[in-house]
Amino acid sequence: MMRILALQALLWLPLLVPIGSAAERGEYRVTFSDAQRRTVRVEADLAVDGRTLLVSPIGANDFEAGWAHWIKDLAVTDPDGKPVRVDHRGRGKYRLRDRARRVHLSYEVRLDHEDHEWPFGLDEATYLRDDCTYVATQTLFLAPPNLERALVRFELPDDWIVSTSWEPAPAAEDADAGLNEERYVVRSFEQLTRACLLVGEHSEERVRAAGVEVLLAVGDDLRDSTPRMVQTLEAALYEATVLFGGDAPGQRYIVVANMADYSGGAGHVGGMSMVFAQPPSAADATWAHVCLHELLHMWIGVAIRRANSEAEWFQEGVTDYLAMMLLARAGIADEGTLLEMLGRSYGNYALRAGRRSLASAGRDKAAETGLLYGGGLYMGLLLDVEIRSGSRGRHSIQDLLQILYIQFGNSDEAYTSLEVAGIASDLAGRDVGKLFDRYVEGSLRIPVAAYLRRLGLALEADGIAPHPGSTETQERLRSAIFGS
Ligand SMILES: [Zn+2]
16 A cells, blocks of 8 residues: 555345355345445345354454444345344454354445545545545455355446456346346455445546556546556556566456545555546656556565565565666656655655664554655665675566565465565575664664665765766666666
8 A cells, every 4th residue: 555645225125136156155236326325235145154254354443343334234134034143243253143054144335434534545445526436345345254256246327337357247147127237256255355446437448468457447537647547557567567577466457546635546456546636647757656556566465465564564665666666667757756756765764764673663554654665665675786786686676576476476375574584595695684683673774875875876965866976887786776
């Protein structure tokens, strides 16, 4: 996630007929209404192995009930319509008091997220615009944690569409011609509860880049920016795929974008959401940096997961370092722009550095963005420089990423800072563990000026500039990292 500044009774059809094959583990019917746009009705038929139903445990940390804060009037019944008793155990985790193999859920989700404070912005949650509703699916779905497959049916007002990266499901044979319905298949709890959707009368554009089908869904006031965003996405996706060895973790991806009173972005499973205070322009590469950062979460954050918050500096900060590197490689930002961005990150880091370790800052992400993003960025630079110089230019941070992707990508195993240090040491041909002891586990300041100097850059009072006395070796290293 990233933030630049500071961030009915509907058509209720009581006869929900379960359809689909026996392999279907569940079916959701989600009904949006034009007249009551802040209420979404959800009906679900689910097979349950255990006794637990839950919402996504990730996010909404300021709410006692987690994402269940927005779930109203939950009713659970068995296939005969008999009530099944449930206890809410907190943070959106429910336990069925009565045993049932199949349950029917019925609830409403109230979309009033805009009435609350969101430390990382509303693009992490849900918001409404005149022509569309943005939904982070954390807020929509209650499901068994071991969900293997579900059919999600959206019932929509006329002329509305759902933009999603989920796989479309064939229309039902007995589909009601008068109903505006869209159907999708999801294959895990994570995919169901960590996606993002744009629902309404907005516009869509499909792009194919680096083997990935990207759906760009934007609100009306960003329609004119679509060509610029498409161009940036194509270049960014190409560079990111090369960085990780030529292979994207998914085949379908969605980018949702709208105007807002702040700029920021959030990474989701199978997509990202962005908001802009100003429409994307060529003169300002900040939005492209956000776009690249969130795109990189497709790998770091979603496919390659960290084991604990002590590695948050890597997930967010190293991602920021890579995003800057790719901005240069894709020809989106020139050297002046990059140095300005690097200087800003250093400023944010310097304000908080030396007080606590990067590892411990991961537990207080909202309060420690300067340390995690800025410090993590400069740890990324440190690792890249150490690997490149230790291996005499044979390896770089790119090899580290590809090893992480092979070792941890799309698996249940997650990496720790210690494992990153181990891989980096192997690649550098020397032990970088003591650098981790000092700057990740310990609270010493990363010697940023010394590492910038190795790239022929000088850290000055008003920012970062090329060092007038830099050597050819230093300039070669700089162009290897931040060259186009
Ligand atoms: Zn992020």
